Amino acid sequence: MEYRRFNNHIVLRLNVGEELISSVLKLAEKENIKLASVSGIGATNDATLGVFEIGTKTYHKKRFCSCDYEIASLMGNLSVMDTKPYLHLHAVVGSPETGECHGGHLSEAMISATAEIVISVIDGIVDRTYSDDVGLNLFDFNK
Numbered sequence: 001m002e003y004r005r006f007n008n009h010i011v012l013r014l015n016v017g018e019e020l021i022s023s024v025l026k027l028a029e030k031e032n033i034k035l036a037s038v039s040g041i042g043a044t045n046d047a048t049l050g051v052f053e054i055g056t057k058t059y060h061k062k063r064f065c066s067c068d069y070e071i072a073s074l075m076g077n078l079s080v081m082d083t084k085p086y087l088h089l090h091a092v093v094g095s096p097e098t099g100e101c102h103g104g105h106l107s108e109a110m111i112s113a114t115a116e117i118v119i120s121v122i123d124g125i126v127d128r129t130y131s132d133d134v135g136l137n138l139f140d141f142n143k
Helices: 020-031
Strands: 003-004 009-015 036-053 057-066 067-082 083-093 100-120 127-131 136-140
Touching: 009 020, 020 036, 020 067, 020 083, 020 100, 036 083, 057 100, 067 100
Parallel strands: 067 127
Antiparallel strands: 003 009, 009 100, 036 057, 036 067, 036 100, 067 083, 083 100, 127 136
């Protein structure tokens, strides 16, 4: 992982074999980021995407590891939960074999070539609290 900070923006490059989620969380801890917008592109050969089913309050996860995939879109946010960085990302990965794309909540992605990520830090803190009604950790503006 290599990065450079420009005021409230961090430009990050992940290298072959680095895991995307844990790398961004590690950077957030190091740079003391409490709130940010995250976007990026890259390549992965092992990613797990999920779709949340509201009725059962569960994620249906699927692992994509049969070939090299383009990370055609990576977007989300970084906040805090219980004083620790909390990352909520969605991604679209595309298969070079079929051109088919798959999208959803990103749980994990091993980088196969590179990932180029921009983190736009927002001055402030937004916490999260688990919602029994929804079944997710939601922004909590009352903390």
